Amino acid sequence: MAPDRRAATIKDVAAAAGVGVATVSRVLSGTGSVSPATRERVQAAARELDYRPSALGRGLKLRRTGSLGLVLPDVTDPFCAEFTAGVLDCARTLGEHVIVDVSHDDPAREAEIVERFAGQRVDGIIAVPSGDAAGWRAASAVGLPVVFAGRVLDDLPAVPAVLCDDRAGVRAAVDYLVGLGHRRPAFLGGPAPGTAVEVRERAFRDTVAELGAVLDEDLVVRARSGRDSAYAAAAGLFQRRPDVTAVLAAGHVPGEAAVLVAREFDLRVPADVSIVMVDDVPWAELCDPPLTVVSRPARELGYRACEVLRRRPATVGRTPPVVLPAELVVRGSCSPPTGMPGAPPRSSRAR
Known part of the structure; x- marks a missing residue:
């Protein structure tokens, strides 16, 4: 059998016709x-x-279709679920319907979704991008409006974005722990929807240094995506460092792992270890004690992203992002370390 012939591209047509690619695009x-x-x-x-x-390559018709595309890394994640609810709330007021697809943070899959949305003639796309700019460049080339949420891509500064001030949220959490007397706070990090992976760790490191606390590299632990990895990272932290007094979990998955491991190690929260978690998911307030959290306004983030998409200015160049505040919500999972005024008595720490 003869090998399959390579599919012709617009450049091939331009070369065969002796014209430029732009001319072929206008003709087709x-x-x-x-x-x-x-x-x-x-x-x-x-x-x-x-x-x-x-x-x-066919481009988009000028007429509106009344539909928006929404690209998420994980539709089951609580942050993404609330974010989607915000997009849907806004779209409903605008008379738009929303088509949702999931990239799983896979750039190739993300590019396929963008291609499919373009074929469906959506009026624009809201996305928590994977971090790869290739598929989004193609969208920009044909004039498909795009708004990023939670993350920005440095290679595409002209794409409008709606962000949460994760850095300020982490700073508030570290400041709170250090203010309670925790001089060597631990950081349990990992990937999280709606933020660049390194933003929270960098904010943790910078704030610890600025406050004059001790940045102990042995207390900075990273987990890969998934609950199993987060659990292993938390267990390794508590086993390796039985002296840890406070943990900042960089998302609800590592936060869940920190709570479960502390329970299995017979560590009382907050008597033995204080825990702060980024993201105010429903179960955080149901814990015993309820968890102190950095609350990110996921629903408002989605609503505002939809608004920005529909009001996107027809200008070229860098567009300042819309930045929404993160809020430290103090509950019962933190206290001064043992030996300080106000600290609860510490239990024996079983291993």
């Missing part, structure tokens, strides 16, 4: 001014090469 999209002779030459070359333009 039916927009712009092209002479009859050039149009006939381009169409003949496209037929000869059996050129089949992609959804992105």
